[in-house]
Amino acid sequence: MAVKDKACKECGHLTKEEVCENCNSRQFVEKYKGTVVMFDNDNSIIAEKAKTTGNGKFALKY
Numbered sequence: 001m002a003v004k005d006k007a008c009k010e011c012g013h014l015t016k017e018e019v020c021e022n023c024n025s026r027q028f029v030e031k032y033k034g035t036v037v038m039f040d041n042d043n044s045i046i047a048e049k050a051k052t053t054g055n056g057k058f059a060l061k062y
């Protein structure tokens, strides 16, 4: 059975680890409305709208 990614409560980064790789937070939420994958966060209009803070997989509306 596949384990669903958890969303970091601080930055929205999606991970299966116990610690967020993006901001080192240990607080996660399991409910979120959607996901976005960021490749070039600094130059992305989506990143601006979604307020992501790095590259990788992020949750929306967590």
Ligand SMILES: [Zn+2]
Residues within 6 Å of the ligand: 008, 009, 010, 011, 012, 013, 020, 021, 022, 023, 024, 025
């Ligand atoms: Zn985080």
